[in-house]
Amino acid sequence: MFGSPKEKMLTQQIENLKLQYSLIGRQLDHSVESLGSLKLSDEIRYRTILDMDSVPESYRRGGYGGIDRFKDLTGYTNSGLIISYRSKIEEIKTRSTVQKESFKSIAERSADWKRDKDHSPAISPVNVKYRLGDPFKFREVHPVYGTPRMHFGQDIEVPYGTEVYATGDGIIIESGYNSGGFGNYIKIDHGNGLQSLYGHLSSIKVVKGLNVKRCDLIGLSGNTGTSTGAHLHYQIEQFGKPTNPINFFNNDMTQEEFSEMIQAFGSKSKFR
Amino acid sequence: MLISFFFRIDYLCHIMPRTKYKFNPDSLSFDRVKLGVRTLFFRFLAYFIGSVIIAIIYWAIFAGFFESPKEKALEREVEQMTIQYNLIHREMADVENVLEDLQKTDDNLYRTIFEAEPIPSTLRDGGSGGINRYNALEGYSNSSLVIETANRLDKIRKRIYVQSKSFDDLIDLAKRKEEMLKCVPAILPISNKDLTRVASGFGLRIHPYYKISKFHSGMDFTAPLGTKVYATGNGVVIGKMSSLRGYGNNIIIDHGFGYVSLYAHLSEFNVRVGQKVQRGDVIGFVGSTGMSVANHLHYEIELNGVKIDPVNYYFENLTSEEYIRMIEVAAKTGQSFD
Numbered sequence: 001m002f003g004s005p006k007e008k009m010l011t012q013q014i015e016n017l018k019l020q021y022s023l024i025g026r027q028l029d030h031s032v033e034s035l036g037s038l039k040l041s042d043e044i045r046y047r048t049i050l051d052m053d054s055v056p057e058s059y060r061r062g063g064y065g066g067i068d069r070f071k072d073l074t075g076y077t078n079s080g081l082i083i084s085y086r087s088k089i090e091e092i093k094t095r096s097t098v099q100k101e102s103f104k105s106i107a108e109r110s111a112d113w114k115r116d117k118d119h120s121p122a123i124s125p126v127n128v129k130y131r132l133g134d135p136f137k138f139r140e141v142h143p144v145y146g147t148p149r150m151h152f153g154q155d156i157e158v159p160y161g162t163e164v165y166a167t168g169d170g171i172i173i174e175s176g177y178n179s180g181g182f183g184n185y186i187k188i189d190h191g192n193g194l195q196s197l198y199g200h201l202s203s204i205k206v207v208k209g210l211n212v213k214r215c216d217l218i219g220l221s222g223n224t225g226t227s228t229g230a231h232l233h234y235q236i237e238q239f240g241k242p243t244n245p246i247n248f249f250n251n252d253m254t255q256e257e258f259s260e261m262i263q264a265f266g267s268k269s270k271f272r
Numbered sequence: 273m274l275i276s277f278f279f280r281i282d283y284l285c286h287i288m289p290r291t292k293y294k295f296n297p298d299s300l301s302f303d304r305v306k307l308g309v310r311t312l313f314f315r316f317l318a319y320f321i322g323s324v325i326i327a328i329i330y331w332a333i334f335a336g337f338f339e340s341p342k343e344k345a346l347e348r349e350v351e352q353m354t355i356q357y358n359l360i361h362r363e364m365a366d367v368e369n370v371l372e373d374l375q376k377t378d379d380n381l382y383r384t385i386f387e388a389e390p391i392p393s394t395l396r397d398g399g400s401g402g403i404n405r406y407n408a409l410e411g412y413s414n415s416s417l418v419i420e421t422a423n424r425l426d427k428i429r430k431r432i433y434v435q436s437k438s439f440d441d442l443i444d445l446a447k448r449k450e451e452m453l454k455c456v457p458a459i460l461p462i463s464n465k466d467l468t469r470v471a472s473g474f475g476l477r478i479h480p481y482y483k484i485s486k487f488h489s490g491m492d493f494t495a496p497l498g499t500k501v502y503a504t505g506n507g508v509v510i511g512k513m514s515s516l517r518g519y520g521n522n523i524i525i526d527h528g529f530g531y532v533s534l535y536a537h538l539s540e541f542n543v544r545v546g547q548k549v550q551r552g553d554v555i556g557f558v559g560s561t562g563m564s565v566a567n568h569l570h571y572e573i574e575l576n577g578v579k580i581d582p583v584n585y586y587f588e589n590l591t592s593e594e595y596i597r598m599i600e601v602a603a604k605t606g607q608s609f610d
Contacts, residue, residue: 004335004340006335006339006343007342010346010347010349010350014350014353017350017357020357024357024360027368034371034375035371038375041468042378045494046381048494048495048496049471049494049566049567049568049609051566073352076353078349085360086360089363092367093366093370099374100377103374103377103381107381107384110381113385113565113566117565123481244516247516247517249517250517250518252518253486257486
């Protein structure tokens with residue numbers, strides 16, 4: 001009927017504790033919220049861009065356990081309260097662990113993605129002030145041999161001595177004179193089965209085995225090999241099969257932009 | 273307590289005679305003393321109070337030495353709650369550290385992938401909630417009033433911002449016909465409920481391959497491969513191109529009234545050239561064809577032959593708050609995806 005002073009004191013303590021719990025509850029809610037926003041940026045930003053599968057919600061929640069894990073907490077007046085906080089914390093912990101793992105795999109994948117991006121031969125090998133010569137096509141009459149022949153690259157008509165740049169990061173796998181027709185030529189392996197070839201050069205500035213970055217100066221154009229005039233022969237091979245190189249770069253830059261790009265890359269490059 | 277009280281009454285009844293006599297020296301006889309009601313009452317009260325006090329003392333002594341079951345239960349409760357509180361508190365601290373780490377990782381990832389400073393978390397969480405923006409105002413008397421006022425001012429400022437941004441367009445629109453409202457591009461080309469899909473806005477952006485600022489003539493939305501792309505207004509498909517470079521597979525829709533919209537890097541088409549489309553029709557699916565580094569949709573709007581910022585043309589399905597966020601997010605992005 002009447003509470004003893006001690007009882008009153010204890011009840012008061014419980015009330016205080018409840019208040020403290022609710023304060024922590026706010027923190028918990030905040031954590032849940034920020035985890036939610038992390039999940040959003042994980043799923044929608046990174047996984048979408050990097051073309052990765054999304055992490056299923058069931059996996060994020062963590063499959064094990066349940067109320068049984070807190071069996072020793074039952075039997076108190078405030079059991080429900082305590083258990084709800086404990087399980088919330090457990091959930092946050094699982095979620096953040098999953099999130100950590102997910103970010104780890106995203107970081108790995110994004111490094112790959114960046115490398116692919118940098119290695120792709122995505123620019124024009126010479127500054128854009130040029131006229132495109134013979135494209136990737138079957139030539140009825142070869143200018144030198146006079147016979148029908150497949151032309152496996154794109155001819156770019158540039159003056160003698162024009163600077164030729166690597167079109168993507170890669171490693172020089174061949175450089176030297178090719179008596180078969182390319183003259184002085186360079187071949188770069190970009191990975192992912194892509195190789196680019198630059199023919200009829202007058203001067204070669206790189207050696208075999210060198211790692212090059214996009215926009216590194218690799219040689220000067222010329223008229224060596226089977227050629228009737230100064231031009232650059234640009235060829236791209238995908239898994240050993242020549243493909244049309246015109247599909248690998250956009251014709252959307254001005255001369256100034258190209259020079260700016262060369263400079264921007266040059267300042268970052270360790271080579272040259 | 274009550275028992276002891278009754279016991280006392282009973283006891284009193286036994287030891288006290290029922291009638292009292294008093295010796296009268298004048299008459300040399302014993303006169304019967306008559307007690308008044310008042311006296312009786314006060315006497316009873318005195319006994320009652322005395323017994324109550326004794327009862328309380330007994331009870332206090334008892335309670336001091338022995339615990340009642342209720343107390344025991346409460347004590348157990350307090351103990352358990354304290355233990356659990358400390359546990360939760362400790363774990364909370366751990367969790368917050370972990371979350372902070374995650375936040376940092378997220379920011380780093382954002383930096384590497386978008387090549388831009390991460391969007392502040394307030395923006396990311398959406399709305400103006402989260403961090404207390406009016407911290408500086410707290411601690412003064414009337415501070416709640418000041419904060420509320422500042423809050424309101426903030427909201428008003430935001431509204432004005434939206435108004436001024438879209439007013440010119442709105443006035444223009446209001447003057448023209450209903451038909452035009454149906455044709456002008458007015459919705460997002462992909463479903464984007466939380467606006468997190470905006471990857472790059474209109475204007476100078478870092479080119480993913482060239483690494484220089486290049487004018488980006490549209491907006492980029494990241495979306496998984498095969499996400500539906502909607503026509504943003506009624507019109508006629510005037511162009512459909514498949515290309516391995518540039519825009520890749522792209523669709524051009526003429527909306528009339530000088531508006532033309534372009535949807536690029538699609539994986540598949542869902543329309544023919546010459547086909548009439550309604551706003552919201554699925555015209556194709558997101559892909560990464562052409563000069564693109566990831567699955568995304570490149571969306572452009574042209575008005576009278578001039579490319580304009582598509583961000584001003586999402587008035588159909590965005591609230592003003594969402595619209596502001598959209599503008600801010602689009603302005604913050606650093607790298608385009610083509």
